[in-house]
Every structure is written in structure tokens, then in C-alpha cells.
Amino acid sequence: MILLTAGCGGGDEAKSGSGPASSSPTPHGYVEGATEAAEQQSRLLLGDPGSGETRVLDLITGKVYDIARSPGATALTTDGRFGYFHGPDGIRVLDSGAWMVDHGDHVHYYRAKIKEVGELPGGTGTSIRGDAGVTVASSADGKASVYRRADLEKGALGTPSPLPGTFAGAVVPYAEHLVTLTAESGAPAKVAVLDRSGKRVAAPEAECEEPQGDAVTRRGVVLGCADGALLVHEDDGAFTAEKIPYGEDVPKTERAVEFRHRPGSSTLTAPAGKDAVWVLDAGEGAWTRVKTGPVVAANTAGEGSPLVVLETDGALHGYDIPTGKETGVTDPLLKELPGTGAGGGAAPVIEVDRSRAYLNDPEGKRVYEIDYNDDLRVARTFDVDVRPSLMVETGR
Numbered sequence: 001m002i003l004l005t006a007g008c009g010g011g012d013e014a015k016s017g018s019g020p021a022s023s024s025p026t027p028h029g030y031v032e033g034a035t036e037a038a039e040q041q042s043r044l045l046l047g048d049p050g051s052g053e054t055r056v057l058d059l060i061t062g063k064v065y066d067i068a069r070s071p072g073a074t075a076l077t078t079d080g081r082f083g084y085f086h087g088p089d090g091i092r093v094l095d096s097g098a099w100m101v102d103h104g105d106h107v108h109y110y111r112a113k114i115k116e117v118g119e120l121p122g123g124t125g126t127s128i129r130g131d132a133g134v135t136v137a138s139s140a141d142g143k144a145s146v147y148r149r150a151d152l153e154k155g156a157l158g159t160p161s162p163l164p165g166t167f168a169g170a171v172v173p174y175a176e177h178l179v180t181l182t183a184e185s186g187a188p189a190k191v192a193v194l195d196r197s198g199k200r201v202a203a204p205e206a207e208c209e210e211p212q213g214d215a216v217t218r219r220g221v222v223l224g225c226a227d228g229a230l231l232v233h234e235d236d237g238a239f240t241a242e243k244i245p246y247g248e249d250v251p252k253t254e255r256a257v258e259f260r261h262r263p264g265s266s267t268l269t270a271p272a273g274k275d276a277v278w279v280l281d282a283g284e285g286a287w288t289r290v291k292t293g294p295v296v297a298a299n300t301a302g303e304g305s306p307l308v309v310l311e312t313d314g315a316l317h318g319y320d321i322p323t324g325k326e327t328g329v330t331d332p333l334l335k336e337l338p339g340t341g342a343g344g345g346a347a348p349v350i351e352v353d354r355s356r357a358y359l360n361d362p363e364g365k366r367v368y369e370i371d372y373n374d375d376l377r378v379a380r381t382f383d384v385d386v387r388p389s390l391m392v393e394t395g396r
Contacts, residue, residue, distance in 0.1 A: 049072075054068065060111075131173040179194075188207040217261070292319060306318040314334040
């Protein structure tokens with residue numbers, strides 16, 4: 001096992017070099033205050049709801065950083081760089097100091113100091129969605145506000161711009177626009193595409209009954225609906241919405257309502273009731289229902305990689321997605337499974353990147369690194385000094 005040493009929040013492990021000389025042209029990809037790297041600079045943000053303790057685990061250096069506490073946080077989300085600790089009265093924003101910039105034909109990876117940004121207003125039910133330009137906070141009452149990403153990168157929240165109207169789901173930044181759903185009383189929600197100021201610029205002909213869940217993929221924005229999903233896609237400035245139906249009647253308790261996937265992938269996963277997982281291939285426009293054991297968490301890297309499922313036996317199980325055949329299983333890794341019984345608490349999650357998966361073990365105070373392409377081999381084990389009930393990966 002690897003026992004991690006503690007460092008101070010915003011430590012100097014990511015010192016940037018001096019900027020380019022004034023007489024020299026700015027190098028391609030240069031970001032002030034950051035160091036560019038040749039490989040992905042993954043970090044895990046970890047939170048303990050019970051104590052409020054927060055840690056950042058650097059997967060490149062193996063160091064763990066002790067960050068200011070997040071008391072009351074019950075959920076943790078990310079946009080790939082910033083971590084959002086959701087509490088009952090607000091959302092704490094932490095710059096993880098690890099991110100990537102995708103230029104389509106090539107990618108830039110960066111690392112910088114970990115920084116506190118501030119606290120966004122918004123209580124229970126507020127969702128955060130972001131991209132390289134903006135961060136949008138959507139509240140439970142259908143209102144939404146836009147924050148400039150450039151302000152967050154400088155360590156400040158800036159002044160939000162409220163969007164006019166109300167929305168039937170999260171407002172999702174995509175293709176330099178905002179994709180969302182609107183609904184009149186008693187009518188199915190309809191897709192709306194807005195510019196960054198909130199002006200409607202497109203309304204693809206598509207309806208979504210009982211919307212729940214969304215994800216951004218290379219193919220477009222996936223919106224979960226009662227009868228399947230909608231895929232909203234942009235091509236040369238034009239927006240279309242394609243229905244991806246389940247192809248069968250699916251009980252409400254077995255619908256896909258919360259998607260997980262590898263950023264950059266177009267293959268999404270979601271629990272399909274208690275003993276199965278939905279896999280949505282947004283590129284092919286097709287659903288696959290994989291029968292498993294009792295599901296706690298699931299994810300996949302897509303592109304021929306296995307479906308990885310944490311089941312109630314505490315072990316990780318691998319499944320071949322096209323055939324549904326189980327291809328591997330680990331020894332039990334988690335002795336206790338919070339979030340699955342009467343005691344409640346956040347259930348463990350599986351984070352996936354291009355080569356590894358990460359599983360948090362709150363009761364064991366550790367994180368497992370899994371090589372999912374090598375029979376679910378445990379590549380590394382990170383012991384930490386908190387119960388990492390909340391976990392997200394940044395830098396991808």
C-alpha cells in the first residue's frame with residue numbers, strides 16, 4: 001500500500017516557471033500561472049461529509065493536500081478542473097489546479113496551484129454545469145445564472161448573469177451555447193438552445209417527458225427522458241435533436257436518471273434498477289441493458305473497454321458490453337458499503353480515465369486504482385486520513 005504524506009492546501013508542487021520573455025512570442029498553449037505537461041495531470045478531490053475534511057490526491061506525484069474544510073457538503077461534482085462541494089446553503093468552489101484543453105486534433109494538459117475560489121449561492125437541488133467558457137448554476141426552482149470561467153480561473157466568482165425565464169432541467173454549456181429544456185404547465189419539456197446571454201437561437205423539434213439526467217459527450221448533449229434519451233448535436237452552427245428510445249417499456253424505477261462516463265467518451269452508463277446497468281452508445285444511438293449482480297456503482301471508459309460495476313458483495317465486476325458476459329471479478333475490496341442500507345450516506349463511485357479507474361472506500365479510508373484493461377488488477381492503493389465518501393477526478 002502507498003501511505004500518502006500531507007501537504008498544505010495550494011502547495012508548491014505545481015510551481016509554474018517564469019512567463020515567456022517580453023521579446024519572445026507567446027508559446028502555443030501557454031497559460032499564465034500554469035505548467036504544461038505531456039500527459040494527463042489527474043487529481044482526485046476527496047470529501048468527508050461527516051467531518052467536513054477535504055483532501056486533494058495528486059495521482060502523478062502521490063501526494064495528498066490538506067485543504068480547508070467543507071462542513072455540510074453532501075455532494076461533490078466537477079467540470080474537469082473545478083470541484084463543487086454542494087451544501088444545504090451554498091456551493092464551495094475549489095480550483096483543483098489540474099485540467100486539459102481539447103483543441104480537437106490535439107490536447108494540452110496543465111497543472112497549477114490548488115486555489116480556493118469562493119462559495120456560490122444555491123442550496124439543495126442546485127446543479128452546476130461548466131465548460132471552458134462559462135459555469136452555469138441551475139437552481140431547483142428553474143432559475144439559472146452564468147459565471148465567467150475566466151473569473152473562476154483567476155480565483156474569484158465574479159458577477160453572475162441571470163438567464164431570463166425558467167427551465168425544466170439543468171442548463172448545459174455546449175458548443176459555445178447553452179442547451180436546456182423548457183416546459184409549459186402540463187406539457188412535455190422541449191429542447192431550447194440559447195446563446196450565452198440567454199437569448200433563444202434554436203428550438204429543435206423534440207420533446208422530453210419527465211426529464212432527468214444529462215451528460216456532455218463528443219457527440220453532443222444527452223438528456224434523459226421517460227422513454228429514453230435525446231441527443232442534441234451541433235454541426236456547423238446548426239442544432240438538431242435526435243431521439244434515442246429504449247425500444248421497450250421501461251418501468252420508472254429502471255430508467256436511466258444519472259449518467260456516468262469517461263469525459264471525452266460517448267458511452268454512458270446508468271443503473272437500470274437494482275440488478276442491471278444501462279449502457280448508452282450515443283454515437284450509435286443505441287441502448288444496451290447489461291444484467292449484473294446488485295449494483296452500487298458503474299462506469300466504463302467506452303471504446304471496447306469493459307463495463308466496471310461495484311456490486312453489493314464489495315467486489316468490482318467486469319462485463320463485456322455487447323454480450324453481457326462477466327469477464328472478471330476482484331476479491332472484495334470494500335467491507336462496508338455506505339449508501340446501500342438504512343444508514344444512508346454517499347455511496348462509493350467509480351471514476352474512469354483513459355487508463356485507470358478509481359474506487360473510493362470510505363470505511364477503509366483508502367482509494368483503489370484499477371487497471372480495467374488488465375483483469376481489473378489493483379494497480380495502486382492510496383491510504384488517506386479521512387473517510388473519502390465524496391470523490392471526483394479532475395485533469396481529464
